[in-house]
Each structure stands twice: as C-alpha cells, then as structure tokens.
Amino acid sequence: MAKKDKYAHLRVEEGVLKHGLPYRALGTGEEPLVVLRWFTDHHTNPEGWEKSVELSQLAPFGEHFRVYAVNRAPGMAPGTTMADIAAQHAEALTEKFGGPVHVVGPSSGGSLALQLAADHPQVVKKLALSMAGYTMGEAARKAQVAYAEAAVAGKRAFHHTAGISFKNPATAAVLKPLMWLVDPFVRPKEAADMAAFVAAEAGFDVRDRLPGIQVPTLVVSGGKDPACPPEICRVTADEMPDARLITYPEAGHTGTFTDKRFAPDVLEFFGVRARASA
Structure with a gap:
C-alpha cells in the first residue's frame, strides 16, 4: 500500500526565484509568507529527512498562508556581503509578489531578514525573528567560521558546531566526539x-541601524540559546521603534523555532489566530 502524503493538502511545490534563489512553497492560504531559511550547508531545497523536518515546522503556517521557504542562491561569490544577499532577495521577492510580504527569519535567516528590513523596508510587511538579532553571538561566529574553514579544506568539521547546537555545555562536550565521528556522513x-x-554573516552587524528600522517586528528569543544569547535579542527589540520581545526561558537555539508556542505567537503577530490543533 502506498504511503499517504500527510502534506498533500498543503500543495507542496518547488521553484526558483530571480537570481536563482530556490524555494519550496506550501500552504492553503492565499496571502504569501516568506521564510528565509536558517543556516544550511547547501544552497538548494532540502531533501530527505531535512525536507521532512522543514515541512513539519512550516505546516502550521501553511494552514493560513502560502508559505515560501527561500534559500540563498547557489554559486555565491567569495566576498559577498549580507547587504548584497539582501539586495538579491529584495529584487526576487518584489518580482514574485509585487508588494510587501510577511517575513519569518530563523537563525541565519533572521540575520538576512533584519538586513532586508534595514535596506529594503518596502519589501517587508511584518518581520518575525527567531534565534536572531542585530548580530551573531560570538560563540556562533567562531563556530561557523571554524566549521566552514575545515569543510572547505576537506577536514572533519561537524564537531565545531557542538557548542552552539546544545543548550547544555555538558551535553555538547559529550556529543562533540560523536559529531567528529559522523562527520563523513x-x-x-x-x-x-x-x-x-x-x-x-560573520561581518553582519546592524545595531547602529536599529532605531531607523520601522518595520513592525517580533523578536523571539531562547533563554538558553548559546548561538544568539538573550541579550542580543533584548537589545534588538529595545532599540527598534516598533518591536517587541518574547522569550522562551528554557529554550536553546533550535528549540526556540520548534517550541510549540512559536507558530501561534507568530501567527497572532501576523494577525491570525491559530487553530487549537496548530
């Protein structure tokens, strides 16, 4: 018997926006919602278990919007800045939608989303940031740079992210050797x-521009997030003229976006009351 696709009703499709930005769309709503993907080790639409995780995380939004999960363009040139990437996205989203859209930016996608709101506010209707703020946490910056340098050199790299992947330092220390072992896979x-x-992203810092970003913004912080510490999120919300902060005290980095409260909180911010089953 063929396995039933539990996301069939969300009409999942894939495509490419201007500048080669890959996207996966899903959802039963008419109004678009753009999710700028978190840190990925590839500039393509995720497949396999990564696709399944993405669909499950975005499904609650797909019950109300037509969700477009967008990645950065493949073939990114060395020396590209966050402002360059934001400019590409501004052109692509304007061509696709013709007007401002709600944007969700988790983690690295949040860095890009905030740069987009700073440089191209006409593209963003409302912005929801998760695990992200005006800059990266120093631990995340060092970990990502070490990971990238090792990966480009063909060395084991996965273990460099242990310290920012787990909210408990003891857990990170225990699992770091295992991450080293599984790296080839x-x-x-x-x-x-x-x-x-x-x-x-290592050069991303828009703190001096926060007072001038007028886009209504929700900042969702994890109280135990080692990659984007709560202080960065608090400063981001405090220094923007139309922003508010929600903190999940026990959440780590990825746990902020996957928290059961996240989708209802963001949907409410976007003016939608989530269904009880969401």
Whole structure:
C-alpha cells in the first residue's frame, strides 16, 4: 500500500526565484509568507529527512498562508556581503509578489531578514525573528567560521558546531566526539557556497541601524540559546521603534523555532489566530 502524503493538502511545490534563489512553497492560504531559511550547508531545497523536518515546522503556517521557504542562491561569490544577499532577495521577492510580504527569519535567516528590513523596508510587511538579532553571538561566529574553514579544506568539521547546537555545555562536550565521528556522513554538499555565506554573516552587524528600522517586528528569543544569547535579542527589540520581545526561558537555539508556542505567537503577530490543533 502506498504511503499517504500527510502534506498533500498543503500543495507542496518547488521553484526558483530571480537570481536563482530556490524555494519550496506550501500552504492553503492565499496571502504569501516568506521564510528565509536558517543556516544550511547547501544552497538548494532540502531533501530527505531535512525536507521532512522543514515541512513539519512550516505546516502550521501553511494552514493560513502560502508559505515560501527561500534559500540563498547557489554559486555565491567569495566576498559577498549580507547587504548584497539582501539586495538579491529584495529584487526576487518584489518580482514574485509585487508588494510587501510577511517575513519569518530563523537563525541565519533572521540575520538576512533584519538586513532586508534595514535596506529594503518596502519589501517587508511584518518581520518575525527567531534565534536572531542585530548580530551573531560570538560563540556562533567562531563556530561557523571554524566549521566552514575545515569543510572547505576537506577536514572533519561537524564537531565545531557542538557548542552552539546544545543548550547544555555538558551535553555538547559529550556529543562533540560523536559529531567528529559522523562527520563523513554529513559533509556539506557544496562547501564553497556555505563558506561564502558564513563569511557574509560573520561581518553582519546592524545595531547602529536599529532605531531607523520601522518595520513592525517580533523578536523571539531562547533563554538558553548559546548561538544568539538573550541579550542580543533584548537589545534588538529595545532599540527598534516598533518591536517587541518574547522569550522562551528554557529554550536553546533550535528549540526556540520548534517550541510549540512559536507558530501561534507568530501567527497572532501576523494577525491570525491559530487553530487549537496548530
């Protein structure tokens, strides 16, 4: 018996926006919602278990919007800046939708989303940031750079992210050797693209521009997030004129976006009351 596709009703499709930005769309709503993907080691639409995780995370939004999960363009040139990437996205989203859209930016996607709101506010209707703020946490910056450098050199790299992947330092210390061992099975598909984006995000810092960003913004922080510490999120919300902060005290980095409260909180911010089953 064929396995039933539980996301069939969400009409999943894939495509490419201007500048080669790959996207996966899903959802029963008419209004678009753009999710700028978190850190990925490839500039393609995720497949396999990564696709399944993405669909499950975005399904609650797909019950109300037509969701477009967008990645950075493949073939990213060395020296590309976050402003360059934001400019590409501004052109692509304007061509696709013709007007401002709601944007969700988790983790690295949040860095890009905030740069987009700063440089091209006409593209963003409302912005929801998760695990992200005006800059990266220093631990995340160092970990991503070390990961990228090792991966490009063909060395084991996965273990460099242990310290920012787990909210408990003891857990990170225990699992770091295991991550070193499994590295050959999770190598980046295209390390050069990932490394170019890592360099762009390493230089990302828009704190001095926060007072001028007028886009209504929700900042969702994890109280135990080692990659984007709560202080960065608090400053981001405090220094923007139309922003508010929600903190999940026990959440780590990825746990912020996957928290059961996240989708309802963001949907409410976008003016939608989530269904009880969401």
